[in-house]
Amino acid sequence: MARDMLGGPRGAPSSEMQALYELDEALDNVESALFQVVDAAEDASRIADRIGGEVKRTVGGQIESYLKATAKSFAENRNQAGSVASLRRIVQDEMDYLREGEQYG
Secondary structure, three states, rough: EOOOOOOOEOOOOOOOHHHHHHHHHHHHHHHHHHHHHHHHHHHHHHHHHHHHHHHHHHHHHHHHHHHHHHHHHHHOOOOOOOHHHHHHHHHHHHHHHHHHHHHHH
16 A cells, blocks of 8 residues: 555545644634634623723723733734634644645655
8 A cells, every 4th residue: 555755545634634634623613712702702891881981991991902802813813922823824834744745755
């Protein structure tokens, strides 16, 4: 049986590539959870706005400035270390590297 560069059967995804697909799927789940946090933070901020006064200013302001902004940044910002977008870029780069090795190996 022909083997690819990583020792797996040629044509079948290597165990490393399969794990990368699983990791990419797990990152999708993390991203989805972060966007759920953003949605929940928006709901909480709207409630604080309805209350008004000091609650609107402090609680609503901190939700918007910190909680919502941080969750959104960790979901989307490729320049944010540890963000889903930056981690996904690393995973995609590794997948591309493995594909090139299989193609030219």
